[in-house]
Amino acid sequence: MKRFLKYAVYYSVILLFIIFNLVLFDSLRYKKPDQEELKPKMVIVSHVYGNPYWTQVRLGAEKAAMERGVVIDFQGPDDASVEESIRLIKMAYAAKASGIITYVQDESYYKDIINKIIEDRIPLVTIDSDAENSKRLAYVGTDNVEAGRVGGREMIRQIGTEGKVAIIMGGKDVKNQIERVEGFKGYLKSNSNIDILAIETSDSYLLEAELAAKKILSQHPDIKGLFCTSALDGIGASRAVKDLGVAGKVKIVCFDDLPETLDSIEDGVITSTVVQQPYVMGYKAVNIIVDNIEGKKTKGLFITDVQVVDKENLDEFREKQKKYSAQD
Amino acid sequence: MFAIIIILPITTSNVISFIMINRISENYNIMMNRMRITNEIKNNLNESFSHFNKYISANIKESQQFYEFYYDKAVEDVMVLQKDSDLRSKYILRDLLNSLNSYKEAAEFTIEIYNNHSGIDMYYDEYVWTKEIVSYCNAFISLLSESYFDYNINIYNQLKQKQAYINRVLAIYMITALAASTIYTMLFIGDMTRKLKELVKASEKVVKGDFIYNEGERANIYELDILSEAFSKMINHISKYIESLKEKAELEKKLQNEKMKLLSYEKDLKASQLRILQAQINPHFLFNTLNCISQTAINENAYKTESLIRAVAGILRYSLSMMDRDATLEEELNIVKQYMYIQMKRYEDRFKFNLKVNADLKKIIVPAMTLQPFVENAFIHGIEPKEEGGSINIEINEQQERCIILIEDTGCGMDEDALQKIISNSQNQQSVGHTTGLGIKSVVQRLKLMYNEDDIFTIESKKGFGTKVYLKIPIKE
Numbered sequence: 001m002k003r004f005l006k007y008a009v010y011y012s013v014i015l016l017f018i019i020f021n022l023v024l025f026d027s028l029r030y031k032k033p034d035q036e037e038l039k040p041k042m043v044i045v046s047h048v049y050g051n052p053y054w055t056q057v058r059l060g061a062e063k064a065a066m067e068r069g070v071v072i073d074f075q076g077p078d079d080a081s082v083e084e085s086i087r088l089i090k091m092a093y094a095a096k097a098s099g100i101i102t103y104v105q106d107e108s109y110y111k112d113i114i115n116k117i118i119e120d121r122i123p124l125v126t127i128d129s130d131a132e133n134s135k136r137l138a139y140v141g142t143d144n145v146e147a148g149r150v151g152g153r154e155m156i157r158q159i160g161t162e163g164k165v166a167i168i169m170g171g172k173d174v175k176n177q178i179e180r181v182e183g184f185k186g187y188l189k190s191n192s193n194i195d196i197l198a199i200e201t202s203d204s205y206l207l208e209a210e211l212a213a214k215k216i217l218s219q220h221p222d223i224k225g226l227f228c229t230s231a232l233d234g235i236g237a238s239r240a241v242k243d244l245g246v247a248g249k250v251k252i253v254c255f256d257d258l259p260e261t262l263d264s265i266e267d268g269v270i271t272s273t274v275v276q277q278p279y280v281m282g283y284k285a286v287n288i289i290v291d292n293i294e295g296k297k298t299k300g301l302f303i304t305d306v307q308v309v310d311k312e313n314l315d316e317f318r319e320k321q322k323k324y325s326a327q328d
Numbered sequence: 329m330f331a332i333i334i335i336l337p338i339t340t341s342n343v344i345s346f347i348m349i350n351r352i353s354e355n356y357n358i359m360m361n362r363m364r365i366t367n368e369i370k371n372n373l374n375e376s377f378s379h380f381n382k383y384i385s386a387n388i389k390e391s392q393q394f395y396e397f398y399y400d401k402a403v404e405d406v407m408v409l410q411k412d413s414d415l416r417s418k419y420i421l422r423d424l425l426n427s428l429n430s431y432k433e434a435a436e437f438t439i440e441i442y443n444n445h446s447g448i449d450m451y452y453d454e455y456v457w458t459k460e461i462v463s464y465c466n467a468f469i470s471l472l473s474e475s476y477f478d479y480n481i482n483i484y485n486q487l488k489q490k491q492a493y494i495n496r497v498l499a500i501y502m503i504t505a506l507a508a509s510t511i512y513t514m515l516f517i518g519d520m521t522r523k524l525k526e527l528v529k530a531s532e533k534v535v536k537g538d539f540i541y542n543e544g545e546r547a548n549i550y551e552l553d554i555l556s557e558a559f560s561k562m563i564n565h566i567s568k569y570i571e572s573l574k575e576k577a578e579l580e581k582k583l584q585n586e587k588m589k590l591l592s593y594e595k596d597l598k599a600s601q602l603r604i605l606q607a608q609i610n611p612h613f614l615f616n617t618l619n620c621i622s623q624t625a626i627n628e629n630a631y632k633t634e635s636l637i638r639a640v641a642g643i644l645r646y647s648l649s650m651m652d653r654d655a656t657l658e659e660e661l662n663i664v665k666q667y668m669y670i671q672m673k674r675y676e677d678r679f680k681f682n683l684k685v686n687a688d689l690k691k692i693i694v695p696a697m698t699l700q701p702f703v704e705n706a707f708i709h710g711i712e713p714k715e716e717g718g719s720i721n722i723e724i725n726e727q728q729e730r731c732i733i734l735i736e737d738t739g740c741g742m743d744e745d746a747l748q749k750i751i752s753n754s755q756n757q758q759s760v761g762h763t764t765g766l767g768i769k770s771v772v773q774r775l776k777l778m779y780n781e782d783d784i785f786t787i788e789s790k791k792g793f794g795t796k797v798y799l800k801i802p803i804k805e
Contacts, residue, residue, distance in 0.1 A: 242790075
């Protein structure tokens with residue numbers, strides 16, 4: 001019995017050592033990098049690289065890329081810059097990307113290069129902001145005039161057809177901002193007697209938005225509503241009304257769905273926000289490009305709807321957002 | 329076993345270290361090579377572009393060739409890199425290659441316009457575009473370096489992790505090996521000390537004279553087991569040897585005793601012979617004289633005298649010639665008869681002699697002069713002192729393997745003291761009146777020596793009634 005035990009111990013020690021050796025040698029195995037076929041590459045030139053709104057665009061584009069067997073190269077300047085954006089587009093052109101999706105900050109700078117690219121038979125789609133007069137294949141994005149109108153309708157719903165409001169916009173020369181203001185103004189003019197007392201510019205900076213809002217509110221204490229056309233303007237305005245103690249009294253209708261914006265809606269500081277569908281834009285844009293590569297002539301305007309999010313449908317909206325991010 | 333425990337982990341760890349070092353240096357080489365080629369691409373591109381510039385600005389024909397030469401080299405390098413790169417770098421390489429193509433196209437286009445002797449305003453845009461593309465190419469090259477760098481850092485991190493993992497496993501491995509060898513050594517030493525203690529104990533016992541050694545459990549250590557076995561065998565041999573020595577000593581002692589007995593007996597014999605010789609200075613003279621007397625007695629017709637003398641002469645001859653020889657019982661009995669004849673003549677009717685023989689007398693061997701001393705004894709101590717006389721009876725019977733000789737007298741008998749005196753009669757004391765000078769004791773001793781048995785002689789006696797002597801002689805074939 002003892003002898004048997006002794007041999008059992010011997011063999012188990014040897015076995016243990018063999019296992020150790022196997023584990024060690026197994027850990028030395030070298031994984032060869034996957035020899036994957038290179039896929040066609042789409043370059044997306046965004047407005048600002050790290051912007052959450054554009055992150056949604058990216059997620060949508062990646063989803064489509066996965067479905068259509070292409071890859072996405074998501075680019076964009078770290079700060080909004082026409083020169084940098086155009087450089088990125090030219091780089092993609094020089095590298096003969098299979099497709100280019102770009103945001104157009106100022107059509108006049110973009111038009112030539114867009115035309116040149118199209119002439120070279122590289123499909124190019126504008127996204128979120130259009131260059132109507134260029135030869136781009138298609139535009140995917142919000143109709144910003146319409147979005148402004150939606151904002152105007154929401155404002156009337158909140159404050160009625162009488163009263164005074166002010167506008168804070170992200171940039172006086174930024175096309176989509178101008179269009180939104182245009183749409184808003186037009187809708188109010190034809191549907192109400194509301195006076196627009198002031199239009200301030202934040203240049204899409206948070207602090208400036210807050211200061212602009214404070215300025216408006218102190219100059220015009222009888223104001224009933226603030227219409228904010230860029231993502232950060234709404235947040236700046238909400239901080240201003242909180243500081244001045246008029247939260248809830250002054251209705252804020254803003255744009256986009258930054259987390260802080262949604263939180264402010266929950267708190268009742270921001271009344272409602274006009275939300276675009278960046279995810280859908282990214283998804284759609286990639287599909288249009290791939291369609292064109294595959295020979296299907298897909299051209300024209302692809303307008304994505306805007307949606308008004310207020311306290312009532314906030315939860316529902318957040319659910320949807322979560323679903324998109326989870327796909328990544 | 330022990331060797332495996334120690335050698336295996338060390339070998340393994342060495343081999344693994346070797347492989348790891350090889351891998352690291354291999355990776356390092358690959359990385360350096362890629363970096364070098366990447367740099368070369370950059371240099372070639374810039375060289376190509378500078379020659380392109382020279383051509384445009386100075387219209388040097390050679391520059392155009394150089395521009396193309398360096399461009400081709402750059403493209404070649406990209407191709408080389410494309411063969412063996414990670415996915416991300418491959419995408420960048422594709423972009424770079426495409427960009428280089430674009431550069432070439434743009435440059436060729438510029439040169440074409442330039443060659444048409446157009447003004448600067450005609451090819452300016454194309455020239456700027458070419459320059460831009462070169463900057464993009466450079467941007468891609470930096471991206472490529474970055475990508476390679478990231479890739480290598482990634483690999484390096486993986487190797488580091490792997491190294492850490494391997495180190496951990498190796499540490500556990502070593503600890504296990506150490507523990508196993510420690511336990512093994514302890515068990516080994518335990519076995520060894522147990523066995524050695526056993527041996528020491530056994531040797532102590534041996535020193536004290538105890539030759540019992542149980543080998544006990546085997547230690548499973550080859551040398552020790554052999555030692556133990558040898559020790560056990562040695563002890564066995566020694567104890568057997570000692571035993572045989574003891575036996576031998578005992579035997580020798582016995583032999584010595586016997587020799588001593590024999591010597592003392594022979595001494596007795598010699599002494600008695602000497603006495604006889606002293607008493608009868610010249611037996612031949614005596615025999616001759618007796619013969620002469622016997623002849624004379626015949627001549628004078630004195631037959632009784634003649635037969636008496638012959639009897640005396642017979643006894644004398646026998647006792648002298650047979651002293652150190654064995655005789656048959658028959659011969660013995662003849663002497664007794666002759667002796668009786670003489671005594672009859674001497675005492676006439678004072679006693680009677682009865683003889684009953686119920687055995688084959690020729691078969692029974694006894695030392696010479698065995699029977700006569702007893703008969704004489706019966707006369708001396710039994711019949712002679714008794715006024716009215718008595719009878720002497722001899723009965724010889726064969727009983728199984730023995731011959732029982734009874735010598736009985738109805739004389740005056742003996743008390744204990746007298747009995748003891750006869751039995752223990754030593755050679756120093758004169759056995760009064762005996763013909764041969766032999767005492768009862770020496771006769772009995774001779775018998776005992778001859779047959780090597782103690783139970784031969786018995787004597788019974790009662791004051792006033794007589795004495796009985798029994799002799800039990802073994803019959804030898």
